[in-house]
Amino acid sequence: MAALPFPDDWQRALVVAAHPDDIEYGASAAVAVWTAAGKEVHYLLATRGEAGIAGLPPVEAGPLREEEERRSAAVVGVTEVEFLDHRDGVLVADLQLRRDLAAAVRRHRPDLVVTMYGGDTWTPPSVSPGALNSPDHRALSRSVLDAVADAANEWIFPDLAETPWSGVQYIAVHTLQPQHVVDVTAGVEPAVAALTEHRRYLAALSDDPVEEQARQQVDMATLTEDGRREVGFTLYWG
Secondary structure, three states: OOOEEOOOOOOEEEEEEOOOOOOOOOHHHHHHHHHHOOOEEEEEEEEOOOOOOOOOOHHHHHHHHHHHHHHHHHHOOOOEEEEEEEOOOOOOOOHHHHHHHHHHHHHHOOOEEEEOOOOOEOOOOOOOOOOEOOHHHHHHHHHHHHHHHHHHOOOOOOOOOOOOOOOOOEEEEEOOOOOEEEEOHHHHHHHHHHHHOOHHHHHHHOOOOHHHHHHHHHHHHHEOOOOOEEEEEEEEEO
């Protein structure tokens, strides 16, 4: 069955990821389209990505990657970026993570919550079986789904100062086997520029020029076999 257009009956989104750069591997193309249309989008990062650069101690990498993410977000029209400061690489889908995510949902009060793919492998097995997904991604995705319900329930985490929020209409999980898609033709170039802002991180991954890496990754995430530019999501009701 063909994927459906992504719903448009929302105004404020909270995009939740495990690390700086996660959003920029495709999803930021949709963010660029949304903000250009007048939508309000906030980012929430569970970690600062401090364990993500080989040879660079976490105490140095964390602030650097945080700054790269803030610059990247600004490229696609996002001015509010929050970090929960969980440790990079050891996220656990436990009550503490759910509590922190629920509190953030209550603070940001979104209509739409977006998060990254959390399956066992980087892509659904039918697309490309093999390489395991990051344990942080697996932990975060499940926790986001649970935390949206937690945020709405006054009796779960009653010690939180934030007022419960039951206004989430949709939860969208970025995936390559989507139920709903966003036409991101106008968002491709901003997405490439946004990923390029992760310059130090990308330079540590490959000797290829950062700009070339960024374009290749955005192309992989957005270019369909028939030449369309789309970002896909599995959608859940909030």
